Amino acid sequence: MTVAVVPGSFDPPTLGHVDVIGRAVDVFDQVIIAVVENPSKSALFTVEERTSMLEEICGEWGNTTVDHFNGLLVDFARLKEADVIVKGLRAVSDFEYELQMAQMNHHLSTVHTVFLPTSPEHAYLSSSLVKEVGRFGGSLDGLVSPVVAAALKERFE
Secondary structure, three states, X not given: OOEEEEEEOOOOOOHHHHXXXXXXXXXXXXXXXXXXXXXXXXXXXXXXXXXXHHHHXXXXXXXXXXXXXXOOHHHHHHHOOOOEEEEEEOOHHHHHHHHHHHHHHHHHOOOEEEEEEOOHHHOOOOHHHHHHHHHOOOOOOOOOOHHHHHHHHHHHO
16 A cells, blocks of 8 residues: 655645645555644644645545644654655746755655646646735635635635
């Protein structure tokens, strides 16, 4: 059984994130969606809120679980007995950063990283852009799931 970890801050989860998770679900036996608790970033949503949103969004897939962690991703992957880390790529600039991270993770452990390109219709999405649209009352249709759109609307009211 192949266990994959799909890590991210998911602040908030976008349809780009969901696209990558959904494709990982088709490839791997078990997918652990790992919400990063990053104390150096100021998050809009708590780790519990992000975890809850992802549980609701991804609940239809029987082979996913959602968890959160702080510290090194490779330590979390080792704890969960994961075989691979799955990272979504939107553009070449993502690849340059993610390749460096993948090489460091491989240096620190035996876990491999697999890159999945985001579908073209979601390639422009980022959590930062989505927050900006939500902050100024723009339409979130096609950017995030309804549960996230509602949470953003409530947060910015």
